[in-house]
Amino acid sequence: MVMKSNSPGEVWILAEQADGMIRGTAHGLISKGRQLADDLGTKVSALCFGHDVAGVEGLIACGADRVYLVDDPDPVNHDEESCARELVALIRHHQPAILLASASLWGSSLIPRVAAALETGLAANCTALEIDLESKLLMQTRSALGGNVLATMECPEKRPQMATVRPYAFKRGAADQSRQGEIVRVDPEKQPVTSRTRLLNVINDLDQKVKLEEADIVVCGGRGLGKAENFNVIAELAKVLGAALGSSRPPVDDGWIAYSHQIGQTGRSVAPRLYIACGISGAPQHVAAMQTSEIILAINEAPQAPIFEVATYGIVGDLFKVVPMLTARFRELRG
Amino acid sequence: MEYFLNEQQQTLRSLARKIAEQRILPVRAELDEKEEFPWELIREMASSDLLRIFIPEEYEGLGGGCLDLCLVMEELSRVCGGVAISYGANALGALPLINYGSEEQKRKYLPDIASGKRLAAFAVTEATAGSDAANIRTTAVRANRHYVLNGTKQFITNGGEAEIYSVVVMTDPARGSRGASALIVEKGTPGFSFGKKEKKMGIRASSTRELVFHDCRVPAENLIGREGQGFIIAIRTLDRSRPGVGAQAVGIAQGALEASVEYARQRIQFGHPISAIQAVQHMLADMATQVEAARALVYAAARTIDAGAKSFSEEAAMAKVFATDTAMRVTTDAVQILGGAGYMRDYPVEKMMRDAKITQIYEGTNQVVRNTIALELLKRKAMRE
Amino acid sequence: MNVVVCLKQVPGKFKIEIDPQTGTLVKGGTDNMINPFDMNALEEAMRLKEKHGGKVSAISMGPSEAKESLREAIALGADEAVLLCDPAFDGSDTWATSHILSLGIRKLGQPDMVICGRQTIDGETGQVGPELAEMLGLPFVSCVSRIEEVAEGHVKMQRMAEEGHHVVEMQLPGVISVVKEINVPRLPSLRGLMQSKKASITVWNARELGVDVAMVGSKGSPGRLVKVSRPQRSTRQELLQGSLESQVEQLIGKLREAKIL
Numbered sequence: 001m002v003m004k005s006n007s008p009g010e011v012w013i014l015a016e017q018a019d020g021m022i023r024g025t026a027h028g029l030i031s032k033g034r035q036l037a038d039d040l041g042t043k044v045s046a047l048c049f050g051h052d053v054a055g056v057e058g059l060i061a062c063g064a065d066r067v068y069l070v071d072d073p074d075p076v077n078h079d080e081e082s083c084a085r086e087l088v089a090l091i092r093h094h095q096p097a098i099l100l101a102s103a104s105l106w107g108s109s110l111i112p113r114v115a116a117a118l119e120t121g122l123a124a125n126c127t128a129l130e131i132d133l134e135s136k137l138l139m140q141t142r143s144a145l146g147g148n149v150l151a152t153m154e155c156p157e158k159r160p161q162m163a164t165v166r167p168y169a170f171k172r173g174a175a176d177q178s179r180q181g182e183i184v185r186v187d188p189e190k191q192p193v194t195s196r197t198r199l200l201n202v203i204n205d206l207d208q209k210v211k212l213e214e215a216d217i218v219v220c221g222g223r224g225l226g227k228a229e230n231f232n233v234i235a236e237l238a239k240v241l242g243a244a245l246g247s248s249r250p251p252v253d254d255g256w257i258a259y260s261h262q263i264g265q266t267g268r269s270v271a272p273r274l275y276i277a278c279g280i281s282g283a284p285q286h287v288a289a290m291q292t293s294e295i296i297l298a299i300n301e302a303p304q305a306p307i308f309e310v311a312t313y314g315i316v317g318d319l320f321k322v323v324p325m326l327t328a329r330f331r332e333l334r335g
Numbered sequence: 336m337e338y339f340l341n342e343q344q345q346t347l348r349s350l351a352r353k354i355a356e357q358r359i360l361p362v363r364a365e366l367d368e369k370e371e372f373p374w375e376l377i378r379e380m381a382s383s384d385l386l387r388i389f390i391p392e393e394y395e396g397l398g399g400g401c402l403d404l405c406l407v408m409e410e411l412s413r414v415c416g417g418v419a420i421s422y423g424a425n426a427l428g429a430l431p432l433i434n435y436g437s438e439e440q441k442r443k444y445l446p447d448i449a450s451g452k453r454l455a456a457f458a459v460t461e462a463t464a465g466s467d468a469a470n471i472r473t474t475a476v477r478a479n480r481h482y483v484l485n486g487t488k489q490f491i492t493n494g495g496e497a498e499i500y501s502v503v504v505m506t507d508p509a510r511g512s513r514g515a516s517a518l519i520v521e522k523g524t525p526g527f528s529f530g531k532k533e534k535k536m537g538i539r540a541s542s543t544r545e546l547v548f549h550d551c552r553v554p555a556e557n558l559i560g561r562e563g564q565g566f567i568i569a570i571r572t573l574d575r576s577r578p579g580v581g582a583q584a585v586g587i588a589q590g591a592l593e594a595s596v597e598y599a600r601q602r603i604q605f606g607h608p609i610s611a612i613q614a615v616q617h618m619l620a621d622m623a624t625q626v627e628a629a630r631a632l633v634y635a636a637a638r639t640i641d642a643g644a645k646s647f648s649e650e651a652a653m654a655k656v657f658a659t660d661t662a663m664r665v666t667t668d669a670v671q672i673l674g675g676a677g678y679m680r681d682y683p684v685e686k687m688m689r690d691a692k693i694t695q696i697y698e699g700t701n702q703v704v705r706n707t708i709a710l711e712l713l714k715r716k717a718m719r720e
Numbered sequence: 721m722n723v724v725v726c727l728k729q730v731p732g733k734f735k736i737e738i739d740p741q742t743g744t745l746v747k748g749g750t751d752n753m754i755n756p757f758d759m760n761a762l763e764e765a766m767r768l769k770e771k772h773g774g775k776v777s778a779i780s781m782g783p784s785e786a787k788e789s790l791r792e793a794i795a796l797g798a799d800e801a802v803l804l805c806d807p808a809f810d811g812s813d814t815w816a817t818s819h820i821l822s823l824g825i826r827k828l829g830q831p832d833m834v835i836c837g838r839q840t841i842d843g844e845t846g847q848v849g850p851e852l853a854e855m856l857g858l859p860f861v862s863c864v865s866r867i868e869e870v871a872e873g874h875v876k877m878q879r880m881a882e883e884g885h886h887v888v889e890m891q892l893p894g895v896i897s898v899v900k901e902i903n904v905p906r907l908p909s910l911r912g913l914m915q916s917k918k919a920s921i922t923v924w925n926a927r928e929l930g931v932d933v934a935m936v937g938s939k940g941s942p943g944r945l946v947k948v949s950r951p952q953r954s955t956r957q958e959l960l961q962g963s964l965e966s967q968v969e970q971l972i973g974k975l976r977e978a979k980i981l
Binding site for chain 3: 018080081084104105108109110111112113115116117119120121122123124125139142143144145146147148149150151152153154155156157158196197198199200201202203204205206211213216217258259260265266273274284285287288291294295297303308309310311312313314315316317321322325326329330333
Binding site: 342343346347350353354357358379382383384385387388397 | 906907908909910911913914917
């Protein structure tokens with residue numbers, strides 16, 4: 001357990017990498033971390049587990065003062081248990097005030113281990129973070145109860161204050177290439193690797209090339225599609241836009257499309273630049289997982305559908321008319 | 336309305352509802368469209384013990400009665416009348432064995448029916464015989480230790496899918512209805528084949544086929560009861576099963592009523608949901624009242640049977656006629672309330688209306704069943720005089 | 721193969737009432753049920769038992785009404801069910817919940833595997849599985865979509881990953897969380913339901929578990945709830961008007977403005 005000290009600790013960001021590249025989720029986290037650190041009058045350090053990771057300088061440009069490049073103790077497996085152990089040791093040593101990580105599959109699995117070991121609180125999948133200027137505590141806001149409420153949490157005693165953040169919930173700020181920062185290589189004590197989990201194989205079986213979480217545009221279908229074959233209608237639009245194809249829960253439950261496409265509280269969360277909801281009523285469980293998208297376009301026949309309450313733009317009409325029109329127009333525009 | 340179901344019946348009802356809503360609802364439109372027999376659902380019902388409930392405990396059943404069967408029929412039918420009748424026809428096929436089978440026959444067949452390993456079916460109807468059982472043309476001629484069957488049964492629910500058939504045949508055509516006998520014929524018996532699957536108006540998830548017997552040799556020990564008892568077995572079996580058809584009708588009507596209420600609350604016309612219109616309200620009120628009355632009559636008939644009443648033809652017939660006529664009316668009104676949407680296959684009520692129609696026809700047309708009621712009524716009056 | 725399944729009773733329907741003065745949740749929902757992902761966990765545990773023998777224990781932390789959910793687990797085939805229940809547990813955060821569960825699991829005896837659902841549909845954190853693993857000193861694999869084989873001392877499985885699926889091997893004993901694509905949970909049987917009505921549910925309180933009540937509950941947990949509120953809906957919504965053709969054109973103009981096209 002790390003107790004609160006008088007000088008404010010740093011704000012730490014776990015910057016995730018994949019295949020030696022910093023993942024896109026990290027930049028928004030750094031920007032948010034910068035804001036929190038400025039409110040506290042402290043520094044931002046990014047931590048990255050990996051070997052020769054490209055794009056580390058970009059973290060400094062986004063607002064990090066320091067990057068700890070931690071040699072992954074088990075680079076093949078990227079083993080959560082070993083990384084957690086290393087992270088716990090670093091936190092115990094440096095005593096940051098705050099630790100933020102992306103609520104990616106890896107982060108959501110690794111970070112709770114760290115919190116458990118440090119006996120501190122952890123708020124999951126946050127969509128808003130701010131410093132309460134009076135108490136200097138981190139206010140962590142997250143969606144709960146099927147997207148029906150926002151709960152704000154704090155961690156008054158234990159340190160660090162930890163949160164995982166919904167991927168892409170925070171926008172990356174403008175990069176300043178002239179920003180200076182240090183890159184610190186951390187060589188963990190070379191213990192024999194004793195990973196109890198091993199990665200045997202990676203199966204690229206997603207039936208689409210564009211990853212939902214990282215797509216700039218997501219085209220998503222709901223019950224209004226009526227049947228499995230009608231996904232073709234929106235898949236065509238997605239293809240023209242280079243967008244990822246998503247689904248709300250009912251089509252997945254009815255077996256029209258694989259679970260890997262599900263966007264919602266029990267599926268994936270997305271925050272693309274443009275989200276096109278076709279025939280989706282807008283249940284809170286779905287809305288919670290896409291409402292931080294930059295622009296939401298809703299197409300639905302029922303004007304009273306709750307999806308229009310979160311939509312930036314709404315078209316009330318038959319999606320089987322509207323979507324093909326959009327597809328045709330985008331195809332013209334994109335040549 | 337409170338029907339004072341016991342704990343097992345309440346549990347059974349909620350289990351059947353769960354199966355209907357979680358498993359049947361997502362596939363009912365597809366089963367209807369593709370006219371597909373719901374094998375997967377039948378297996379699921381079997382593993383949930385639903386096929387055990389009407390089998391006596393000595394034969395690995397749960398010893399439930401007519402009311403238990405009705406509760407399941409109603410809940411399944413509330414979602415899909417077609418799946419429900421596939422379940423119900425199995426029970427119908429088992430009834431002659433349960434009530435008239437020998438100890439050996441029961442031990443041989445009932446545990447398999449209870450576990451769902453084999454389905455059963457019941458066959459009376461022919462091209463020239465249905466309600467007129469005396470005119471059955473399928474014959475069974477005794478030859479040493481066998482009966483040799485020839486003839487064709489028509490419109491047999493679960494035909495082709497079931498493995499155990501209780502078939503009513505003529506063993507002594509000269510004696511008319513007194514020359515009929517009931518025999519168990521297993522699928523796979525040489526000389527026993529199936530006609531093509533019928534294309535139906537409703538209950539399309541269920542399977543209806545001809546049973547074709549051509550010099551089909553059936554062991555003599557497959558005779559249910561005695562020779563000449565076939566007609567009475569058929570009549571008594573239908574007396575026991577008619578409340579089940581009534582329950583099917585109540586379930587279909589209940590489903591249509593719920594769909595109507597839901598739609599009426601959602602459909603906006605002239606700035607208000609149509610449920611605010613008194614004409615619609617009165618339709619809904621009449622539908623609800625009729626459904627509840629039908630349910631009360633069906634349960635009362637089922638309880639009369641379960642209480643061990645000696646004669647219950649009239650009660651069973653009343654339950655069947657009233658509930659099935661109600662289902663036809665209520666589903667027709669449901670289509671009316673949904674208007675254009677109701678006529679479309681995207682909405683469930685047109686299917687309910689198609690499914691409801693058969694309940695007025697099978698296990699005795701409602702006209703023939705009214706004869707039964709009238710006969711009992713007049714017989715009683717005559718006896719008092 | 722002895723498996724412990726962690727279950728939570730959650731509302732089947734959300735009916736939210738918030739006290740605007742205090743920002744506290746007055747009412748969260750009705751129609752309690754087992755968290756859907758936990759049903760997948762229970763189903764997978766049952767399949768492991770059917771294949772490899774052993775027993776399935778269901779464990780839950782919650783109010784005494786959660787006994788009903790544990791009864792359902794027994795109806796579905798769980799061999800025993802334990803409820804960790806004490807007024808001092810109310811309002812526990814994920815750390816405290818995991819702590820209490822870990823003590824309950826230790827008291828049950830070391831299992832070969834602990835299976836949790838990926839997340840609950842009310843709290844939606846997905847943190848209890850990995851926190852529990854850390855506290856029990858066990859390895860953990862999240863979002864398991866398929867168990868391929870269980871051999872001496874390890875289990876091979878597929879988990880959800882951003883690029884599709886990963887095939888991973890985990891030493892046993894270990895903790896996993898499962899997603900719904902792993903299986904279709906069975907429905908109970910009538911006999912199972914009737915038997916479960918008579919089944920006894922073990923209840924352990926803080927003292928029996930050896931929980932230090934100063935570390936759990938709404939007062940002792942590391943994480944505290946400050947307030948709850950209704951999500952703010954976007955104020956920028958605009959229903960496009962005119963013919964469909966003109967709406968499509970307006971939209972394209974807007975997307976150009978936003979530099980999305």
